[in-house]
Amino acid sequence: MTDHERQQSKADRLPLLRSLWYRSRREARDDAEAGRSITMPVRTATPPLLQVIRRLALALLVLALTTLIVYVDRDGYNDNSDQSVDLLDAAYYATVTLSTTGYGDITPVSDTARLINILVITPLRVVFLIILVGTTLEVLTERTRQQVRIHRWRARTRDHVVVVGYGTKGRHAVQTLVGQGIAKDRIVIVDAQRKASDAAGDDGLVTVTGDATRSETLLKAEVQSATRVIVAPQRDDTAALVTLTARQLNRRATIVVAAREDENVPLLKQSGADTVVTSSSSAGRLLGVSMVSPTVARTLEDLMTLGSGLDLLERPVTKEETGQPPRSCADLVVAVVRGKELLDYADPRLTRLQSGDRVITVSRATTADQA
Secondary structure, three states: OOHHHHHHHHHHHHHHHHHHHHHHHHOOOHHHHHHOEEEOOOOOOOOHHHHHHHHHHHHHHHHHHHHHHHHHOHHHEEEOOOOOOOHHHHHHHHHHHHOOOOOOOEEEOOHHHHHHHHHHHHHHHHHHHHHHHHHHHHHHHHHHHHHHHHHHHHHHOOOOEEEEOOOHHHHHHHHHHHHOOOOHHHEEEEEOOHHHHHHHHHOOOEEEEOOOOOHHHHHHOOHHHOOEEEEOOOOHHHHHHHHHHHHHHOOOOEEEEEEOOHHHHHHHHHHOOOEEEEHHHHHHHHHHHHHHOHHHHHHHHHHHOOOOOEEEEEEEOOOOOOOOOHHHOOOEEEEEEEOOEEEEOOOOOOOOOOOOOEEEEEEEOOOOOOO
């Protein structure tokens, strides 16, 4: 089979992928819907279970303190059943009093006992109720606060970056974006695995847990208002479906897709990808370069790792550089983007930089000490 026939075969599979995509939209289930959620970065470091245990321990401490107070002053109380108050009676009285049940079978009869009830037992009752009821109120308040945060995030999220898949490729893509100055609150992670979403949340990123091949999930990530979409799932067929869905929801966004096999590149581009990066072939080329010249491979890795030494960056031409030859720039210019055309440094047309050009330069990374 020739390359042309292989590409034609891939193109013939495109309608099948589209039909699978539409079928996945029709096969919504309640449990799948319940699994999709937006998670904002957690601000507290205390786990909810630990908070509940602490409150329960504090409530038991208040109950024990009240029991001790009643038992010490047991002569000032009257039990209608046997006219005496022992330790069990004191614990019983403390329990029904703090819970505001108050059966009235054990009552304070002396002035001292009644004064202690006014000054000590009543405040302890209030504290006890605050501890128990406060836990429920805090949970409800936290949910409300989370919904308010999500609503505010939706209202202000525009021109952000959506990253589908938070595996090895997705994490390194986010690290590069953050290194290039993109704030974390402008990056949204979409992943079907709760573990990956939790890892993204721990990294301070907004996450959407759900199947990215479904439009409902991507709509929760506000993909319709995003300017860039990075698709980095584990499988190429999933990448094609995600790309189809994202392109349908957003016609103007730049979509970059990671693929495993070169033969799937034409299909992904027909699905709507602007750029397709093949991980297997890229790794193979790097392996070959490393065998021939390890120093060249280290230099390439240095260029691809932002902030490690040398950075390969794209930036607009400054006013001072307009009209000047590329060699006059402070950084080493390796290519110039002029309109939709890419001119390398050896192109004879590249004699002077023009307004609107974007230069691709090699510059030395700025460390925190240098800054």
